[in-house]
Amino acid sequence: MVSALHDKPRAPINDSVIVAVSRLVDDAQCDRRDPSHSEIEFQIKRAGLTAGDPVLQGMVVGKAKRVRAVLSWGLEHATNNAEVFVAGLIAHIRGCGGFRKGSPNFVGDEAIEDAAEAFRAEGYVLSAEGELRPAILDTLAGSLLSSALEAYVRRARRGSEDAALLVGTGKDLLEATAAHVISERYGSYSQQANFPTLLGQAFTMLGLATPQTPAQPAEPPQPRLERALYEAGCAINAMRNRQGTGHGRPWLANVTDNEARSSVQLIGIISGFLLAAHKAKP
Numbered sequence: 716m717v718s719a720l721h722d723k724p725r726a727p728i729n730d731s732v733i734v735a736v737s738r739l740v741d742d743a744q745c746d747r748r749d750p751s752h753s754e755i756e757f758q759i760k761r762a763g764l765t766a767g768d769p770v771l772q773g774m775v776v777g778k779a780k781r782v783r784a785v786l787s788w789g790l791e792h793a794t795n796n797a798e799v800f801v802a803g804l805i806a807h808i809r810g811c812g813g814f815r816k817g818s819p820n821f822v823g824d825e826a827i828e829d830a831a832e833a834f835r836a837e838g839y840v841l842s843a844e845g846e847l848r849p850a851i852l853d854t855l856a857g858s859l860l861s862s863a864l865e866a867y868v869r870r871a872r873r874g875s876e877d878a879a880l881l882v883g884t885g886k887d888l889l890e891a892t893a894a895h896v897i898s899e900r901y902g903s904y905s906q907q908a909n910f911p912t913l914l915g916q917a918f919t920m921l922g923l924a925t926p927q928t929p930a931q932p933a934e935p936p937q938p939r940l941e942r943a944l945y946e947a948g949c950a951i952n953a954m955r956n957r958q959g960t961g962h963g964r965p966w967l968a969n970v971t972d973n974e975a976r977s978s979v980q981l982i983g984i985i986s987g988f989l990l991a992a993h994k995a996k997p
Contacts, residue, residue, distance in 0.1 A: 723761075723762075723799045723802070723803070724799070724802040724803070724806070725795070725798035725799055725801070725802050725875070725876075725877040726798055726801040726802040726805060726834070726839060726847055727798065727801070727834065727837035727838070727839055727866070727870055727875070728786060728789070728790055728794065728797045728798055728801050729790070729833075729836075729837060729869075730790075731832075731833040731836065732786075732801065732830075732833045732834065732837065733783055733786040733787055733790065734783070734833070735826070735829045735830040735832075735833040735834075736782060736786065736801055736804065736805070736830060736833075737779045737780070737782040737783040737786070738779065738822075738826045738829065738830070739804075739805075739808055739813060739822045739826055739827075739830060740755065740778045740779055740782050740804075740808070740822075741777075741778070741779035741826075747819075748819065748820050748822075749811040749812075749813075749820045750778075750804075750807055750808060750811055752770065752778060752781070754807060755778060755781060755782065755804070756768070756770070756771075758800055758803045758804050758807060759771075759785055759800065761799070761800075761803055762789075762796045762797070762799040762800035762803060763793065763796045763799075764785050764788065764789050764793065764796050764797065764800055766788070766792070767784065767785045767787075767788025767789055767792065767793075768781065768784070768785050769781060769784045769785075782804070785797075785800065786800065786801070794873045794874055794875055795874065795875060795876055795877075798875060798877060802847065805841070805845065805847050806845075806847075808820075808822065808845065809844070809845030809846070813845065814827060814843065814844050814845030815844075827841070827843060827845075831843075834847065835850075836866065837866045837869075837870070838850050838852075838862075838863040838864075838866035838867055850863055852864070852891060856898075857899070860895055861895070861990065861993075861994075864888070864891065864892050864895060864986065864990060865987075865990060867888050867983075867986070868888070868892075868983045868986050868987040868990065869983070870983070871888055871979050871980065871982050871983025871986065872980055872983035872984065872987065873980075873983075874976050874979055874980055875979065876965070876975065876976070876979055878979065878982075878983070887952065887955060887965070887982065888982050888983070888986050889914070889948050889951070889952065889982050889985055889986050889989075890910060890913065890914075890952070892917075892986040892989050892990060893913045893914045893916070893917035893989065894913060894917075896917045896920065896921065896989055896990075896993045897913070897916055897917055897920060899993065900920050900993075901920070904916070910949065910952045911949050911952075914945060914948050914949065914952075915927065915945070917989060918941065918945055918989075921989065921992045921993060921996055922992075922996060923941040923945075923992060924937075924938035924939075924941040924942050924945075925941070925942060925945045926942050926945065926946065928942070944984075944985050944988060947981055947985065948981075948982075948985045951978045951981060951982060954966055954967055954970050954974070954978060955967070956968075966978070
């Protein structure tokens with residue numbers, strides 16, 4: 716099931732996104748508004764979330780409650796599948812005219828604004844026309860870039876494969892985080908530097924140990940952890956598929972799904988570790 720999702724667009728999911736997206740299909744105030752239950756069911760099956768669908772379990776619920784239940788189940792049990800469902804449902808609502816004023820399926824300005832705000836907090840942009848895309852991180856700097864990277868860190872820690880490769884930057888999350896830390900502290904970074912050098916510079920600027928940092932007698936365990944995180948980051952980067960772009964699988968062909976998922980979570984852990992150290996060290 717997991718491998719079949721690699722080529723499908725994804726969008727972030729959290730509790731705020733679940734509430735906002737479910738409102739986009741809430742037709743309680745009118746007689747009829749697409750998408751229909753059958754169209755929602757198609758998106759559920761396409762994302763592989765039938766196990767979380769209350770209707771397919773014999774329950775009778777409205778469309779908004781159905782979407783909310785499926786996404787809540789997916790957030791807990793199948794994050795990558797839930798992200799595919801979010802992206803697919805948004806695209807379908809857009810195709811139905813849900814973001815076009817004057818359409819019988821228009822979801823309403825307030826619902827669109829709430830959804831846009833929920834996605835913005837996760838580093839995504841939802842336009843008034845219903846186009847959903849990642850924020851272009853290369854155009855951000857300072858605290859705005861820090862916030863966007865932190866949003867990707869949260870997704871990566873949940874195992875979101877799409878968070879491993881930052882769409883539109885050519886970097887993975889850890890590489891982008893290291894470059895951001897160096898730029899914040901030094902003003903710029905060398906785009907010609909290889910990954911181990913870039914990550915080592917970020918660690919060193921933050922006073923963190925790398926394998927090049929000599930071990931001291933009776934040193935505390937923290938430097939050992941820091942060295943291990945650096946080594947893990949370099950190992951994960953070596954498994955990156957440099958030909959992969961967009962929503963394609965960002966790993967070499969011999970990397971298993973279990974290794975890929977663990978690597979994504981480690982990317983989130985190491986990136987979050989760097990961002991927290993950056994904030995804490997003046």
